Amino acid sequence: MKYVIIGNSAAGLSACERIKTNDPSCEITIVSEETYSNYSRPLISYYLKDKVSKENMFYRDEAFYLKNNIELILANKAVDVDSVAKKVVLADGTVLSYDKLLIATGSIPFVPPVEGMKDQPNIFTFLSMKDSEQIKAYAKKDMKVVIVGGGLIGLKAAEGLNKICSDITVLELSDRLLATILDKKGSDIIGNQIASAGVKYLLGDTASKIQGKDKVESLVLKSGKIIPCDLLVMAVGVRPNVELAQKAGVTLNRGIITNEYLETSIKDIFAAGDCTVSLDVIDGNHKILALWPNAVFQGKIAGENMAGKPSLYNGNFPMNAIDFFGLQVMTCGVVNSDDDYEIKKVETEQFYKKFSIKDDTLAGYILIGVPERAGIYNSLVRDKTKLSTLQGDLLDPIGIMHFTQEERTKKIYGV
């Protein structure tokens, strides 16, 4: 069997492993438009602040490709798919035929139009290794940095740049940082944390105009405020990279729609990772779940199905583990619907815990400063465990003893 995988990151590589396991004699070709081989996208902020060396960015070495007999094509973009002839056309004209195709093209930055934005050399996005390298090369200590977007990418960029530049301002249009994964209280804690690290942030504001000749020199904000800017990072958000999927003609709804085997609307074309639409098992909605673990998980399922071993994807749910300036933040599922959910929370100077509960099951949580055993909360969400069966309160430090004896025996011995 010939497999072609578009995308050389979490979902793509995870699929490779499963394909290889289930179909050892297969041929796999991976196509990536990146110049680097696989690297861990979430690590680009760590690379920026020199916490991770370049070599450690690559989480699978060359041997991985050799061992798995994978042909890796880098710096070459898949530009078209002929799903009838089962062929993929690359930017350089190469044509690859496939028996099964996986689209794992991930996300691309979403850059909203801003007045005055051209190809200024000091405007950056922050999603790829290349972005990180370029920022690293450009940034100097005394530069004034403005980051548009107080979400995950923006704050990670701020954290990475904080090591280099002393004047950083984050602009967030909504009323709180990390708006999609935190409530106001959580956001305030993060705000304090980044502020104490010397990063400024403005809420309810954003760049409305870029000023400067050849490069950005200052920004006019929505509020009318004008702030100087030597380095602008556009980190408003990402969207699924569905360009190729569109060419192939698969059904889309923002992201690629798949069935539970992660096959797209076109036979033998599968999709996995950030470019897809996933079922959120908590609220039952289909949405983009741009999460590393979900990408790996989907890649695995897609890989198995492609190799002929039926495997079901039952959906996932949003979850994040992030550390900001040394503060550990864990969030999952529903975190900001206080009116529709029963809320249990506790906040102290050291930590913040919040649980959203519905129908005796946990729908989401925020843990700031208390990462311990977050995985158990996650399992409660995933397994829809009836909270009334737990021995002890959710707000107590959770552990294996919260489960009934039968449950914990299962957990200990059930591996």
Next chain:
Amino acid sequence: MLKKEGEIRIPAGCAISGIMNRKGIRFSGVDIITSIALMHDRSNGLGGGFAAYGIYPSHKEFYAFHIFYDAKESKEKTEEFLNEHYDIDLAGKIPTRKMSIIKDAPIIWRYFAKPKESTLIESALPEDEYTARCVISINSNIKGAYVFSSGKNMGAFKAVGYPEDVGEFYRLDEYKAHLWTAHGRFPTNTPGWWGGAHPFTLLDWSIVHNGEISSYDANRRYVEMYGYQCSLQTDTEVITYLFDLLVRKHKINLELAARILTAPSWDEIDAMDPEKKELFTNLRRIYSGALINGPFSIILGSNKGVLALNDRLKLRALVAATDGDNLYLASEEAAIKVICRNPEKIWYVEGGKPVVMNLEVPDKC
């Protein structure tokens, strides 16, 4: 002052020897003296003795009491006692040879006697038990008197000295017996008391023994529960009593009695067939006090025959040989070969496995 047997327990090493003819053909004491003399080095001159069976055919219905007296008064008291309990048919000195090497001889007297009918009936005891009690009574109550032989048609002859000299002293070349046993003694300390020499006898039991049993006090306290008095504190004495208890009183056959004294190990018993296992388990349980432990070789004589026995671990030498109707037993092989150059069969007696020869025509000679 050195204490004699009965006042203290004296460990001793020894030589033993025995010859028997199964048909009851009698022969003189020359061979047994030759045999025991060969093992001269195994004794130290502090005790020697013999037992002879079938020597008194003319008085075979009478108890033959051989008695040592230290003094006349002892003899008088004893004879008074004997006259009270027995009808004495014949009494007299046991004939001896004058020998410079045998010193300090006591008065040695012999009586052929039958229990007085009236006193026997009054005692309500069997004749043998009656006699045993009389012997024990003399030995423990009459100072200076010691009955060293009390069987019928048999006799023990013993003295302080080397056994070959003792044999000559008692003129054993002039006696004829179908079973002879002999003993040469090597005590580690003793003033040399004639009564302490071997064989030890009770009724027609005689025993010669080489060894030192480590179970002595357990055995002693066991037999003493059944009316015995171990006044000599010797192994020979306690072993004799054990045989007497098992064979005479409990009616256990001699071979089985030997298997009680040198009981098979629990490992052996566990491996036996169920019936045998039950038997030996019960015997070991009931007769645990009769188990003899420690090194010994013994030759036990009686009117029924002879039994030779080694301890369970075979810690003492004992050789047996057969030739024709004769059985030869000795501590050393050479002591057999010196009187029977080419026996038909010769072997080392196994630990705990008795060698028995029964007289085929008991009480006939």
Next chain:
Amino acid sequence: MKRVYAVEKLCLNCKLCEVYCKTAHSKSKNVIKAYKYETPVPESRIFVEGDNTASLAFSCRHCEHPACVEACITGAMVKDPETGIVTNVKERCIGCMTCLLVCPYGAIRPGHIAYKCDLCQGETTPACVANCPNHALVYIEGGSEK
């Protein structure tokens, strides 16, 4: 593979497993030095939960398909294909705790990096098991209940 299993009814809540785990993962391998003189203070990879009435020592299950390995964004968390031992390579780990977030057993301890049981890296008997005073931890093959 052999794993560490807790026998709940025997756990005393003494937490000596934690002490010896820390020591086993210290530089000096000496209890007192590990606790008092080493920086950073070594972390225990086994945790006793509960109280004197009911307690339980818990550590990594070294899953067949470990969620932590799948979720690791750096490639630090690896499962040895031969021994089955799941280890966090400390040189690669950046302490993002995604592994912790996905571990349904709560067996990973947060810190500068993620700390977890490495079965004492192939020691015949892991330190926690060897030092449990009541044999409440056993190191045995398989997963079926004892």
Next chain:
Amino acid sequence: MLEYLMPEYKVIRDKDRCIECGACARQCSNEVHKIEEDGSLSADEVKCVNCQRCVCLCPTRAISIQKYENNFRENANWTDQSMKEIFKQAATGGILLSAMGNPQPYPIYWDKMLLNASQVTNPSIDPLREPMETRTILGRKPDSVEFDENGRITTEIPPGVTIDVPIMFSAMSFGSISLNAQKSLAMAAKELNTFYNTGEGGMHQDLFPYADHSIVQVASGRFGVHKEYLERGQIIEIKIGQGAKPGIGGHLPGEKVNSEVSKTRMIPEGSDAISPAPHHDIYSIEDLRQLIYSLKEATGYKKPVAVKIAAVHNSAAIASGIVRAGADIVVMDGYRGGSGATPTRIRDNVGIPIELALAAVDQRLRDEGIRNQISLVIAGSIRNSADIVKAIALGADAVYVASAALIAMGCHMCRTCNTGKCNWGIATQRDDLVKRLNPEIMSKRVVNLIHAWDHEIQEMLGGMGINSIDSLRGNRLMLRGIGLSEKELEILGIKHAGE
């Protein structure tokens, strides 16, 4: 009221070694150790009973328990001990309670007897090379047997039980000790092929698998006694007395009677289990005979019945009566024998040393010609294998051990069993403490101990030139007294060393 009693112990914590792991605090049921808010540890020494649990559990050996040095004015008559006891009684008005055996400095006769060994005239035996038998059969037996013409024994032989080592575990009831402790002994008994004793408290169902190695006890309270219970035991023991408290019955405080104990004893949960001082159906020897035969009748004459008495002044005559009353095994418990709870005055002042009682009883039964008919088992602080060899040489068939087995399981003789807070999980019914005693580990330790003793017994036997325990029994020539008076030697029936 002003407290006159000062703590008995000091808890010394070496700060240089303490790593503040808190194991001591979590392990101390007496709540001596405490973890302070800053994580440091403190100690309330008044509560310390010196059980050594914290010392043993401390991973850095940072703790030691020392005597609290506080001396009253010296007085050979009014000792500190006697004054402290008065303070205690003046404060509480109660009788003094204590546990385990008599700790007073009375003579220990075991230590005044020496054993013999073979030299030259009689070879010693090497137990590593030669078989060495310690198997013993207990029970009644005839003096002699009769055979049929096929050589089969026709005499009826009463039931006997076989033990591979002359050591059994004496009665400790479920209630006084934990089920795990009992189970450890039961498992050890099974492994060693010997017996443990349920004590007066019935048999918990978890011990049914070890029924073949059980001695069941019938004591004055009759707790837990029913037909099935009797049938489960291999030996039935009537307990008349106990060395630690001759003349009084047992007392299990209600706090120790949890639901399992209550079920097993067949008494209400939380109620005190008080055994009467006498058996109210035994006011004389003929009554004992009736009970012995009732028990035999109830169990079809299939099991030996033992009668256990405390060693008191006229034990010899009593023992003789017991043999004649039909008991198959006579058990005597000396005044150093242990107990879970006993009035201090009785423990320390009533009864006689087991060594003397044993010597007297064995001789008396021999004088009466009945020693061989029964088995004689003794108890009351057998501390090591030499004690056992000496006991058997004096005339015992086997010994019971209890304290030694408990020590093997961790008991440090703090002698506060009566509080029910045993930190070693032995003398307690608190679940959190009981589970500290893992029967798998503890049975192994007990087995190790008995194996070690058995080896030592074999070594000593071999040294004496004996290869079967049968030849040691009553073999008093193997003993010599040291530093004993003529009278003591006479009672013990042994000679002085040098004789």
